[in-house]
Amino acid sequence: MSAAVRWISGQRESALGVVIILLLIVIGLRAPNYLAPANLLNVLINASFLMLLVLGQLIVLLTRGIDLSPASVLAFTGMFLAKLSHAVPETSALVYILLGLLMGTVLGALNGTLVAGAGIPPIIATLGTMTVYRGLIFLLSGGAWISEHEMSVPFKSFPTGVRVVLPNIVWVTIICAFAAWLFLRYTRAGRALYAVGGNPAAARLAGVSIKRAEFLAYCISGAIAGLCGYLWTARFAIAYTQAAEGREFAIIAACVIGGVTITGGKGTVAGVILGALFLSIIESSLPFVRVNPFLQMAISGFVILIAVAVNSRSERSTGRQILPPEAAPEPRETS
Amino acid sequence: MNKQDTRNTNSARVTSLRRWLASWEAALILLLAAVIVLNSLLSPYFLDWLNLIDSTFSFSEQALIALPMAYLIIAREIDVSVASIVALSAVMMGLAGEAGFGSWAIICTGLLTGLLAGLLNGVIVTALGVHSIVVTIGTLSLYRGIAVAIVRDKALTTFPRDFFVWGRNYIGGVLPVEFAIFLIATIIFGVTLHRTVFGQRIFAIGANPEAAEYSGVRTKRYRIGLFVLTGLISGLAAILLVSRLGSVRLNIATGWELQVITMVVLGGVSIAGGAGTILGVTLAVFLIGWFTFGLSLINVPGIVVNLFVGLMLIGAIAIPSVARALMRFFARSR
Numbered sequence: 001m002s003a004a005v006r007w008i009s010g011q012r013e014s015a016l017g018v019v020i021i022l023l024l025i026v027i028g029l030r031a032p033n034y035l036a037p038a039n040l041l042n043v044l045i046n047a048s049f050l051m052l053l054v055l056g057q058l059i060v061l062l063t064r065g066i067d068l069s070p071a072s073v074l075a076f077t078g079m080f081l082a083k084l085s086h087a088v089p090e091t092s093a094l095v096y097i098l099l100g101l102l103m104g105t106v107l108g109a110l111n112g113t114l115v116a117g118a119g120i121p122p123i124i125a126t127l128g129t130m131t132v133y134r135g136l137i138f139l140l141s142g143g144a145w146i147s148e149h150e151m152s153v154p155f156k157s158f159p160t161g162v163r164v165v166l167p168n169i170v171w172v173t174i175i176c177a178f179a180a181w182l183f184l185r186y187t188r189a190g191r192a193l194y195a196v197g198g199n200p201a202a203a204r205l206a207g208v209s210i211k212r213a214e215f216l217a218y219c220i221s222g223a224i225a226g227l228c229g230y231l232w233t234a235r236f237a238i239a240y241t242q243a244a245e246g247r248e249f250a251i252i253a254a255c256v257i258g259g260v261t262i263t264g265g266k267g268t269v270a271g272v273i274l275g276a277l278f279l280s281i282i283e284s285s286l287p288f289v290r291v292n293p294f295l296q297m298a299i300s301g302f303v304i305l306i307a308v309a310v311n312s313r314s315e316r317s318t319g320r321q322i323l324p325p326e327a328a329p330e331p332r333e334t335s
Numbered sequence: 336m337n338k339q340d341t342r343n344t345n346s347a348r349v350t351s352l353r354r355w356l357a358s359w360e361a362a363l364i365l366l367l368a369a370v371i372v373l374n375s376l377l378s379p380y381f382l383d384w385l386n387l388i389d390s391t392f393s394f395s396e397q398a399l400i401a402l403p404m405a406y407l408i409i410a411r412e413i414d415v416s417v418a419s420i421v422a423l424s425a426v427m428m429g430l431a432g433e434a435g436f437g438s439w440a441i442i443c444t445g446l447l448t449g450l451l452a453g454l455l456n457g458v459i460v461t462a463l464g465v466h467s468i469v470v471t472i473g474t475l476s477l478y479r480g481i482a483v484a485i486v487r488d489k490a491l492t493t494f495p496r497d498f499f500v501w502g503r504n505y506i507g508g509v510l511p512v513e514f515a516i517f518l519i520a521t522i523i524f525g526v527t528l529h530r531t532v533f534g535q536r537i538f539a540i541g542a543n544p545e546a547a548e549y550s551g552v553r554t555k556r557y558r559i560g561l562f563v564l565t566g567l568i569s570g571l572a573a574i575l576l577v578s579r580l581g582s583v584r585l586n587i588a589t590g591w592e593l594q595v596i597t598m599v600v601l602g603g604v605s606i607a608g609g610a611g612t613i614l615g616v617t618l619a620v621f622l623i624g625w626f627t628f629g630l631s632l633i634n635v636p637g638i639v640v641n642l643f644v645g646l647m648l649i650g651a652i653a654i655p656s657v658a659r660a661l662m663r664f665f666a667r668s669r
Contacts, residue, residue: 125649132649138642256473298481300480
C-alpha cells in the first residue's frame with residue numbers, strides 16, 4: 001500500500017493519466033454515449049478554460065504566491081470585449097484575442113505591483129483586486145447582460161470554429177500549454193520561478209530577482225485570464241457581472257490535483273493540465289452516469305481532499321522553512 | 336558605520352515600527368469616524384440611532400465568524416470553508432426543523448454540525464501536515480456539496496416559532512439578540528486572546544511554530560482546537576442566520592469566507608501570523624458594516640460597495656508596507 005502511494009507521488013503525471021483513462025473506461029461502461037467523439041470534443045472544449053487558467057495559476061503558485069483574481073479578470077475582459085463586438089461588429093477574432101491578452105496583462109500587472117512592489121501578501125492583494133475588478137464590471141455594464149444577439153458573428157464563431165480537425169479553442173489551449181512548458185523548462189525567467197519558490201534565499205544569493213519573477217508571474221496569470229475572458233464569453237455567448245464567479249477555488253483545486261504544492265517551487269505543466277482535465281471530466285460526466293448533478297460539488301471536494309492526501313507526502317518532505325525569506329543573509333557592508 | 340550605530344538605527348527602526356503597529360487601531364478609529372461623518376453628510380437617515388442598531392443585522396453573523404478566524408490567522412492557519420460550514424449547519428437545522436424537532440434540538444444540531452466540520456478540518460490539516468488553505472478549499476467544496484446534495488433546488492422552511500427569537504428579537508426592545516451575542520463574544524475572544532496563557536500560546540504558535548513546539552506548546556492540539564472553535568462559531572452564525580431568514584436554500588451564505596477574511600485582515604491581523612488584536616477586528620467589522628450600510632442608504636449597489644471595500648483592504652495593507660519599504664530605503668541610503 002505505502003509502496004503504491006510512493007509510486008503515485010513519484011510518478012504523479014503518469015499516475016494521473018492512468019486514473020483519467022480508468023475514469024473514462026468506467027464512465028464508458030455505464031454511459032457509452034459519453035465517449036462518442038462529438039461529446040468528447042464538447043467536453044474538451046469546456047475543459048479548455050480550466051486547462052488554460054491553471055497554467056497561469058501554476059506560474060503564480062510556483063513563486064509561493066496565489067491568484068484569486070482570474071475569474072474576475074475573465075469576466076471583466078469578457079464584458080469589455082462583448083461590448084466592443086456590439087459597438088464595432090466587424091472587428092476580427094485576432095483583435096479580440098490580442099485585446100484580451102493585453103487587458104489581462106494590465107490587470108495582472110496591477111496584482112504584480114501590489115505583491116512585488118508594495119509587498120502585500122498575495123492572498124490579500126488578489127482578494128482585494130478580485131472584488132475591485134468584479135465591481136468594475138458592474139460599473140462598465142450597469143448590471144446589464146450582453147446576450148447572444150448583441151454579439152457579432154466573428155466574435156462568437158472563433159472558439160468553436162474548426163481548424164485542422166480540432167476547434168480553435170483547443171488549439172489555443174495546446175499552443176499555450178506548449179509555450180508554458182517551453183517557458184518553464186528552457187528559459188532563464190521560467191527557471192527563476194522555480195528557484196524563487198523553491199528557496200527564495202538561495203535564489204536571491206544566486207542573483208535571481210524575486211520581485212521581477214513575482215511581477216512576471218502575475219502578469220502571465222492575468223494575460224491568460226484575459227484571453228479566457230474572450231474565449232469564455234464568445235463560447236457561451238453571454239456576458240454578465242457574475243460570469244465565472246466562484247471558479248477561483250476550482251482553478252487552485254485543479255492545480256493541487258495536478259501536483260502543485262502551495263508552498264511553491266513544485267509543479268509541472270503536464271500535471272496541471274491533467275488535473276484540470278480530471279476535474280472537468282468528473283464535473284461533466286455526472287449527468288451521463290445518472291449521478292445526481294447536485295452531488296457534483298461534494299464529489300469534487302472529496303477528490304480534492306484525496307489529491308491533497310496523496311500530495312502531502314511530497315509536500316511534507318520539503319524542509320520546513322524556519323526563518324522568513326526576509327531573514328536571508330544579505331550582502332552586508334563591512335566596517 | 337560601526338556596530339553601535341547599527342544597533343541604534345535598528346532599535347529606532349523597531350520602535351517606530353512598533354509605534355506604527357500600535358496605532359493601527361487608532362487609524363481604524365479615524366477611518367471609522369470618517370465613514371460616520373461622510374455617511375451622515377450623504378444621508379440624513381444614517382445617524383438615526385434605531386437605523387444604526389438595525390444595520391447590525393446585516394453583519395453580526397459574519398462578524399462572529401471573524402473572531403475565531405482571527406485566532407486561526409494569528410496561528411498561521413486559515414479556514415476558507417467557513418461559509419460552507421454555515422451552509423451545511425443551516426441545511427442540517429432545516430432537516431431537523433422538517434423532522435419536527437424543537438428549538439433547542441435544532442440549535443444543538445447546528446452547533447454539532449459546525450463542531451464536527453471544524454474537527455474534520457483540524458484533523459486533516461494536522462494529520463497531513465499540509466497548508467490549511469489547500470485542505471479547506473477541499474472541504475469548502477465538500478461541505479457545500481453535501482449541503483447542496485441534501486437541499487437540492489428546494490427550500491427548507493419549517494421551524495418552530497420560538498426558534499426565530501435568536502435572529503429577529505431585541506433585548507429590552509432595543510438591542511438585537513444577534514448583536515448582543517456578537518458583543519459578548521468579542522469581549523470573551525478579546526480577553527482570552529490578550530489576557531490568558533491560551534492566547535499567548537496562539538501568538539507563540541503564529542510567531543514561530545517550531546519554537547512554540549519546543550517550548551512545550553502542544554501545537555497540534557491547539558491547531559485542531561482552533562479549527563473546532565471556528566466550526567462551532569460558524570454553526571452559531573448559521574443558527575442566527577437561519578433564525579433571521581427563516582428559510583434555507585443551497586446558496587445560503589455564499590461568498591462569506593472572503594468577507595470574513597477581509598474583516599480580519601483589515602482589522603490588522605497579520606496574514607503571516609503572530610500579530611493582531613481583537614479590538615482591531617471589531618473596529619474593522621464596524622468600519623465595513625457601517626460603510627456598507629451608509630452607501631446602501633444612498634442606493635449604491637452592493638457590488639460597487641464591495642469594490643470600495645476591496646480598495647480599502649488593499650490601501651490599508653499597502654500603506655504600512657510602502658511606509659516600511661520607504662523607511663528601509665532611507666535607512667539604507669544613509
